[in-house]
Amino acid sequence: MSYQVLARKWRPKTFREMAGQNHVLKALINALDHDRLHHAYLFTGTRGVGKTTIARILAKCLNCEVGVSSEPCGQCHACVAINEGRFVDLLEVDAASRTKVEDTREILDNVQYTPSQGRYKVYLIDEVHMLSSSSFNALLKTLEEPPAHVKFLLATTDPQKLPATILSRCLQFNLKNLTAERIVDYLKTILEKEMVHYEEPSLWLLGRAADGSMRDALSLTDQAIAFGSGKLAENDVRQMLGTIDHGSVYRLIEAFAASDGAALLAIVADLAEMGADFAGVVSELLVVLHRLAVAQTVAEGLDNSLGDRQRIIDLAATVTAEDVQFYYQMALAGRRDMGLAPDPRAGLEMLLLRMLAFKPQGVIDGPRQALPRAKSAAEVAAPVKKLLANEAEPAVAALPAQAAPVNVEAASVQQASNLVQPPRAEPVNNSVQPGPVRSDSIAPWEEQPATPELHSEPVVSASLAPATTPAETRLVEQAVNRPAAPVSTAPLSPEKPSIAAVANSEKVSLTVFSEQIWREQFEQFNLPGMLGSIAGHCQLIEKTETSLVFNIDESNAALLNDRHIERLGEMLSEYFAANLQVSVHIAATPTETPAAYRQRCLDERLVIAKEALIADPMVNRLIAEFDGVLDPESVQLLS
Incomplete structure (x- = not known):
């Protein structure tokens, strides 16, 4: 037959x-x-x-x-x-x-x-x-x-x-182009049934050369089997396809990281002995640099389309993200100019040496101190208001103390105060211990002391018109530092009773795990990067002892792929210490997802913060005395 x-x-x-x-x-x-x-x-x-x-x-x-x-x-x-x-x-x-x-x-x-x-x-x-x-x-x-x-x-x-x-x-x-991973899996199945011996790297070469076409992959496999006398060896397939060994590309990048120009030229010499296409070397270099950038930015998004995922991850730890972007841009421009070089090998060597010569060697630190500005006539001539001079500090001292502080940004106020008030020479008294430094006694060229972190709760930032005199500045500073009405950090208006008694920052068990816990305690599962972003838009639909079923809205499913679902299953199985089968369906999410719930809570807290600032007596006094305006849109939750 x-x-x-x-x-x-x-x-x-x-x-x-x-x-x-x-x-x-x-x-x-x-x-x-x-x-x-x-x-x-x-x-x-x-x-x-x-x-x-x-x-x-x-x-x-x-x-x-x-x-x-x-x-x-x-x-x-x-x-x-x-x-x-x-x-x-x-x-x-x-x-x-x-x-x-x-x-x-x-x-x-x-x-x-x-x-x-x-x-x-x-x-x-x-x-x-x-x-x-x-x-x-x-x-x-x-x-x-x-x-x-x-x-x-x-x-x-x-x-x-x-x-x-x-x-x-x-x-x-x-119909979509097939990924290299799917092609390789299919080739493995066929070759095992055909009883053809193969090396797995050779299948990755074929899968990539097929460019998404399964028929092309099978045709190339037929050709490779004939070329290799009934077996598939990596070197034979690479020679048949005329592709570059990625090991040489990895060595090039390692030489870049070590700033070793001699190693770069030695690698090019090895490629020349193998009869490599030097323009193809640049193309393969761009492919590997792209994969390095993905591994450094979103490690979960790195596929195994070339069978080198672990090596890429290891290599990404040795090169800075800035260098990877620099090498990619240089290689992109260099590939365009390869045809202008008198000799392809010389063109490649010049490109590599240029990338090495112009490699960033460090960035000089930028200025850290703001330069003092000249005082305007209005600042010099502005009188201190009698009310503020005589009554501001007692009035502030009489205000009641409350719980959590509200932090209002007053950097411009501080700068104006420093410019108006010159440095003062204090008498030396060795018997007196140094006390707190007043903000109006610091020279503009001196470094400002860091403000200690007073709390870990979410605080509020708002914009106010700057003061122009020391007395005005002290009033604003007291308004900044005085305690104000607390801003609650608990989730607001939950649809169901709070689940703090169930979770309360402790590990959630699979028995009590529910759609509400997934929504309101989502941070406990520590899902990283893009996976966490995608999972935050998923809603728990069904739970059994061995499986979890989620829905994700179509508008948030653009980046979802099989690897994300697999990784979500691995992390949830590890969290619950159970072998769980996790599936994600693209369908409507009738109730709130974790992302929507979090955004609603933040919006409600922001509304309360705005109302607290608008009703604050000190803020209202500032507005009245200085003809100021509070911009409600500038109010933000800092954490």
């Missing part, structure tokens, strides 16, 4: 055997199982991602003799005939070779006749965008109102070329 290539031998026969495209398969499976079938389907996507395969499986589901379902039996006459490509009522049309309107009319003349063997007559038109305008016009009416026994399955790699009138008559499914 003649050899059958892997791409044909291992073409999926059922939806379960498909690799990826779950967003398409889910819609088709539900439509088949609930008898909600459309008369025309359009599958779009790049080459080799499964458009024609899904169409053939759908045709088999429609015509299986057991009945219409998402799982055809695979044994009946219709299933076997479709698998072998000889089913009479499945008409596959290559639109690229039959573009004329006469061809289209010939096909449509038989639409009115009932199927010969199957339940439906299925027209599978591949590369439908190649049809002429006349052919589309001939197809329109039939495509809109076909007989009940006819289904149209259209496939194209270029949906932009289809008329809007065709698109509006079809259910459109866009």
Whole structure:
């Protein structure tokens, strides 16, 4: 029997055997199982991602003799005939070779006749965008109102070329490019069944070279098996593909980190001996630098698409984030200029040496002290108001003390006070212990003493008009430092009774874990980075002893991927000390998520803070005496 290539031998026969495209398969499976079938389907996507395969499986589901379902039996006459490509009522049309309107009319003349063997007559038109305008016009009416026994399955790699009138008559499914991880997993399964020995790094090379196409990956695998005499070795596959060893790229970055120019030139010499494409080296360098930047910024977002996740994480710890960004920008510009170099090797060496020569060697500290400004005439001539001079301090001292302080920013007030009041020479008295330093006795060129942290509760910041004299400044400072009405830090207006008795900063058990605890005690689970941001928009829907089910709104699910769900399951399993199966569905969240709950609590605290400032007698006195204005929009919770 003649050899059958892997791409044909291992073409999926059922939806379960498909690799990826779950967003398409889910819609088709539900439509088949609930008898909600459309008369025309359009599958779009790049080459080799499964458009024609899904169409053939759908045709088999429609015509299986057991009945219409998402799982055809695979044994009946219709299933076997479709698998072998000889089913009479499945008409596959290559639109690229039959573009004329006469061809289209010939096909449509038989639409009115009932199927010969199957339940439906299925027209599978591949590369439908190649049809002429006349052919589309001939197809329109039939495509809109076909007989009940006819289904149209259209496939194209270029949906932009289809008329809007065709698109509006079809259910459109866009098939995505497959990730390198999914391709590698599928290749492992096939090679184990084929009993072909392989080295895993060779599969990552093939998965990346396939560029999202499973058919290309299988074709390259066929070629690599032949190249390696029945086995897949990394060096053989790398030589076949002409790709650069990433180990050389890693060594380049390590040489950058060590500022070792001799090592850089030695690595380039090794690449020259292997006949490397020097422009390709720059491209691979950009790929690795990008992965380093991701690892340093959002480690959870780093995939294993090149099989080097752990090495990237280790390398990211040796290079600063600023250097990575610098190297990336230099390499990006250098790749553009490679064609201008008289010799490709010299162009690469000059690029690497330029990156080393211009590597930032440190940043000089910026000025830390503000320069004193000249006093204006109004500041010099402004009199001290009699009321403030005689009565301000006693009036402030008589104010009642309360609990938590309200901190009002008065940096500009302090600066004005310093400029008006010159430094004073105090008599030396060794018998007197140094006391507190008054704010109006510090020279403008002297460093201000740090204000001690008085509390850890959320405080409030607001903007007030600056004072211009020492007396005014003292009044403002006393208003800043006087105790004011406390701002509660507890969650406000919860929908249910407080769960402090349940959690109370202690570890939550799986037994009492609930949607309310997830919402109100979310910080206890210590979910980091992007994972924490995504999880904060998830709502707990269902809990069992072995599983947790969450919903996330579609508007917050753009960055959600399988790795986030897997990582969430790992961290919650570790927290609860149980083996939990965690799933996240994109669906409506009828009640508050942790993120929404936190934002509501902050908004309510901010409202109370604004009301407290507006009602504060000292703030009102400042406004009255200085014709000031309190800007409510400037009030912020500092923590």
